[in-house]
Amino acid sequence: MRKVLYIIDDEKDIQDIIRLNFTGDGFEVAGFSSGEDAYKMLAKKKPDIILLDVMMPGMDGYEFCRKLRGEDHYRNIPVIFLSAKSEEFDKVLGLELGGDDYIAKPFGMKELKSRVKAVLRRGIQGDDGVSPQNGIIRCLGVELNPGHFSLTVDGMDVSLTKTEFNILYLFLKNPGKIFTRDNIIDSIRGDDIYVIDRTIDVHIMNLRKKLGAYKNMIRTISGMGYGFREIGDEDKKSKK
Numbered sequence: 001m002r003k004v005l006y007i008i009d010d011e012k013d014i015q016d017i018i019r020l021n022f023t024g025d026g027f028e029v030a031g032f033s034s035g036e037d038a039y040k041m042l043a044k045k046k047p048d049i050i051l052l053d054v055m056m057p058g059m060d061g062y063e064f065c066r067k068l069r070g071e072d073h074y075r076n077i078p079v080i081f082l083s084a085k086s087e088e089f090d091k092v093l094g095l096e097l098g099g100d101d102y103i104a105k106p107f108g109m110k111e112l113k114s115r116v117k118a119v120l121r122r123g124i125q126g127d128d129g130v131s132p133q134n135g136i137i138r139c140l141g142v143e144l145n146p147g148h149f150s151l152t153v154d155g156m157d158v159s160l161t162k163t164e165f166n167i168l169y170l171f172l173k174n175p176g177k178i179f180t181r182d183n184i185i186d187s188i189r190g191d192d193i194y195v196i197d198r199t200i201d202v203h204i205m206n207l208r209k210k211l212g213a214y215k216n217m218i219r220t221i222s223g224m225g226y227g228f229r230e231i232g233d234e235d236k237k238s239k240k
Helices: 012-023 035-042 061-069 088-096 109-122 162-173 181-188 199-217 233-238
Strands: 004-008 028-032 049-053 079-083 101-104 137-139 142-145 150-153 156-158 218-221 225-228
Touching: 004 012, 004 035, 012 028, 012 109, 028 035, 035 061, 049 061, 049 109, 061 079, 061 088, 079 088, 079 109, 088 101, 088 199, 101 109, 137 162, 142 162, 142 199, 150 199, 162 181, 162 199, 162 225, 181 199, 181 225, 199 218, 199 225
Parallel strands: 004 028, 004 049, 049 079, 079 101
Antiparallel strands: 137 142, 142 150, 150 156, 218 225
């Protein structure tokens, strides 16, 4: 079955060149000039991945991604931002809102194809990177369910992006092990994707926020990287 790709960009030329290149690679491509039009189409055909411009009239890319991540039925769809806004702040904001990658315009088609394929592989049904099994992982009030791609914290559902899920899964499956940023990237993405500065740091920061009282399960090892430790109840209470 062909993968479905949405390109949401108010520049028709960009839609056309992406449609031409990805259709030739076996994708089914649908182009939209506004976030509103694309969002209406989601109920009819759910895409496998979305390429999303930031600066558009009406609903901009950031707002679209925020809305997407707030919907249970759509929140796991991978999103790659495509934008002329290339400052680090813009890239970090896109990742914080749940983007899986961020590519600055102008971009090369070879690079775009590589990064689309890497993001698709990164998903829980991908054939590279972390491949969660059906067993539920529990640690104190944290419960990760790979079979349903879900996280609960003290019984409350918590939304994760695919990248956040795979990082947390990597940590939970390897308690006590220290991972450098490169280790994490290689484990969840493979080594064929360009990663901007602070990408991993942003995802870790978001994970800590979502873990709430259990945020200190993810520890920072100065000069080395990140790891996971099982904190005690008293430790958890003292860190609230």
